[in-house]
Amino acid sequence: MSYMFTVSPDFAPDRLSGWYIFNTWLQKQSAEAIHLEMYNHYHDLHQAIAADKIDLIYANPFDAAMLVREKGFLPLVRAKGESDEAIIAVNADSNINDVADLKPNTRVAFTDDPDVRLMGMIMLEPADLHAGNIVPLLSDNHVLVAKHLLKGEADVGIILAEAYDNLSGMIKKQLRILVRSQISVIYHSLMIGPRLQSRRDDFQKILLEMDRDEKGGGVLNALGFSAWQRIEDEEMEFMIDLMDTLNT
Amino acid sequence: MIVDMKPEDIVGEYQEATLTYCDGKSRKVLYTQLETPYPDGKLIVSTTTPDGIISHVNRAFVEMSGYTEAELLGAPHCILRHPDMPAAAFKDLWDTVLRGEKWQGFVKNLRKDGGYYWVKATVIPNVRGGKVVGFTSVRRKPSRSKVDECIALYPTLI
Numbered sequence A: 001m002s003y004m005f006t007v008s009p010d011f012a013p014d015r016l017s018g019w020y021i022f023n024t025w026l027q028k029q030s031a032e033a034i035h036l037e038m039y040n041h042y043h044d045l046h047q048a049i050a051a052d053k054i055d056l057i058y059a060n061p062f063d064a065a066m067l068v069r070e071k072g073f074l075p076l077v078r079a080k081g082e083s084d085e086a087i088i089a090v091n092a093d094s095n096i097n098d099v100a101d102l103k104p105n106t107r108v109a110f111t112d113d114p115d116v117r118l119m120g121m122i123m124l125e126p127a128d129l130h131a132g133n134i135v136p137l138l139s140d141n142h143v144l145v146a147k148h149l150l151k152g153e154a155d156v157g158i159i160l161a162e163a164y165d166n167l168s169g170m171i172k173k174q175l176r177i178l179v180r181s182q183i184s185v186i187y188h189s190l191m192i193g194p195r196l197q198s199r200r201d202d203f204q205k206i207l208l209e210m211d212r213d214e215k216g217g218g219v220l221n222a223l224g225f226s227a228w229q230r231i232e233d234e235e236m237e238f239m240i241d242l243m244d245t246l247n248t
Numbered sequence B: 001m002i003v004d005m006k007p008e009d010i011v012g013e014y015q016e017a018t019l020t021y022c023d024g025k026s027r028k029v030l031y032t033q034l035e036t037p038y039p040d041g042k043l044i045v046s047t048t049t050p051d052g053i054i055s056h057v058n059r060a061f062v063e064m065s066g067y068t069e070a071e072l073l074g075a076p077h078c079i080l081r082h083p084d085m086p087a088a089a090f091k092d093l094w095d096t097v098l099r100g101e102k103w104q105g106f107v108k109n110l111r112k113d114g115g116y117y118w119v120k121a122t123v124i125p126n127v128r129g130g131k132v133v134g135f136t137s138v139r140r141k142p143s144r145s146k147v148d149e150c151i152a153l154y155p156t157l158i
């Protein structure tokens, strides 16, 4: 039997090859046949999940509730020390100095990354901004969000903090951070579906020892991670509850 | 149980009030007019047992409340109750979450030093294996206009 692994479409493009290397490593370690299928859009991912095609997923926190509560997924591990944070950025020359200065019809650029957008919109709430009174500018990736700001096509941008930090110095010089979230309890997680769950303990063990494995360390490097860290069931439940409070 | 607030903990000029909680117990609180602004980008998170005893707080909660984590854990959540908050708001909170639903509202909280801070709070029941094992509240920065509405509305509910 072959299993299907996928990665949330918000993966950093330069990590694509890293995920393929990771999948090869995982197959060897677990002696399971695992096929990696990458989706470019959440829409396609959600269709695959709905059709019960997925057995292993590096999931966006936004999808965690549905995966656990409706599809019987369980958490394995998260990237050690990493969490999802969002930044509200403006053009360096913008006269906006505080989110509270923003007015209705503010042009907001963001990507379809659902947890980053959620965190970003929460950071705009102090200005009474919400989905109904902004001008949305859906962008294909975080670099394009930055470009909208540089060209003056957007007033503020919502960007994954990690992606912002990785923008070139040239671009960052022309931008300014209004707010950086410090939430620290929202993170991507590697989760395992019902068909593979009898092997959950084995997978967890393999992954937790990965940074000490000769080849494993290099593979983690290719993903930009230092090690994996176990997610307890209650930790996952807590994050799901937290996302639920933010989703209103 | 929580004890009366002490003058030596208070920063600035203060007033006194006696709050009577829903369990019939009362506490002397000392409060000032000093507002601590909500920190941008942070969430203030706490979890309680099913009867409202604090079982978890995050760092932002500790910083904003002015209490130590040790003082907060095991204390009833009304340790933060401000005399300007109408009892009806909390009745609505409890009625809602005990029905298993999500509650959202604006709350003025009392700090250990007598000051206050406004939050937009969302409270949900933590359901595990079909049972409510506690409640979690996540607070975010409220807009000034919403706070101003509450400043006008809440005195009419007391």
Ligand SMILES: Cc1cc2nc3c(=O)[nH]c(=O)nc-3n(C[C@H](O)[C@H](O)[C@H](O)COP(=O)(O)O)c2cc1C
Pocket: B020, B021, B022, B023, B046, B047, B048, B052, B076, B077, B078, B079, B080, B081, B082, B085, B087, B090, B093, B094, B107, B109, B123, B135, B136, B137
């Ligand atoms: C998860 C949770 C969080 C709460 N957070 C607060 C809070 O931040 N401030 C507050 O005054 N009451 C809070 N309450 C409500 C208190 O339990 C309490 O009802 C309120 O302080 C009024 O006190 P009383 O009900 O004893 O009269 C919270 C309740 C729950 C379940």
